[in-house]
Amino acid sequence: MARYPDGARALVTGGTGGIGAACARRLRAEGVDVVTADLHPDADIRCDITDEAAVAALAAHVGRVDxxxxxxxxxxxxxxxxxxxxxxxxxxxxxxxxxxFLLCRAVVPGMTARGWGRIINLASIAGKEGNARQSAYSASKAAVIGLTKALAKELAETGVLVHAVAPAIIRTPLNAETDPDTFARLLDKIPMRRAGEPDELAALVAWLASAECTFTTGAVHDLSGGRATY
Known part of the structure; x- marks a missing residue:
């Protein structure tokens, strides 16, 4: 079985650093044509994903997104x-x-028309368990999980699968700026006693994005070193 459709194209937001960059590298290594979208100047396309018109223009420019x-x-x-x-x-x-929401809404019509697609939303263990002093972040990632489950049910018979990945703390430039006390507190919750690596998450994303993933949708895939309790 081919891992991905012929000429498969991936759109990775936040694709110039940390988790997004690792996902872009891994998918490119798998032979996927990857387009990164980010505010960073190194992105393939600069885009403010909170801007409805900018996301619509991004989708029109990229075209097919698998x-x-x-x-x-x-x-x-x-x-x-x-x-x-x-x-x-x-x-x-x-x-x-x-x-x-805006990115999902922009690409779903094309995916359903072609009868194949994979959407992977980055959630967080904070969205399942809540992190003290991170109420907005925790609540937003819980919303991403809810969105993922709802959309997956809507698309379950279309050939488009929707997943969420819920990592614990991952060693990225973003987390390098985390308050040391907060970092230590979050690390202490992980039974493996270490942070995850971006390439570990990218390996999971690559499978979820592939044709080998066929009978799971609407799931939250933990990458937490044993922290997740449900």
Whole structure:
């Protein structure tokens, strides 16, 4: 069985760094034509995924998308809920939730018309368990999980599969900026006693995006070193 359709193309948001870059590298190694979308100047296409018109233009420019990896996301400020402003809250949701929604909505019609597609949304263990002082981030990733499950049920008979990946802390440039006390606290929750690596997550994404994945959709795939409890 071919791992991917002939001429398969993947669109990876947040594809210039960390998890997104690892996913882009792995899919390219698998022979997939990968287009990265990011605000970073090194992206194949610069795009603000919170901008509805920009996402529509991105989809029109890229054309066929067989695999969508929604990796773009932000953690927001680490602070108690009572010290979180509405502006801070909404900023996290616009990137993590609205951006995921807009990208899914943009590519689903083409996928269903072709009868094949794979969507992988980056959630987080925080979306399942909640992280103290990260209420906006935790709630936004819970929303991504809910979106994933709902969309998967809508598309279950179309040939388009939708997945979420829920990592614990991954060793990325983003997490390198995490407060050391927070990093240590999150690491202490992981039975394996280490952070995950971007390439480990990319390997899971590559399988979920492939034709070998056929009878799972709407699932949350943990990558947590044993932290996940459900």
């Amino acid at each position: 695999v969508l990896v929604n990796s773009a996301g932000i953690q927001g400020l680490e602070r108690p809920l009572t010290a979180t402003t509405l502006v801070d809250w909404q900023r996290v949701f616009r990137v993590n939730v609205d951006g995921t």
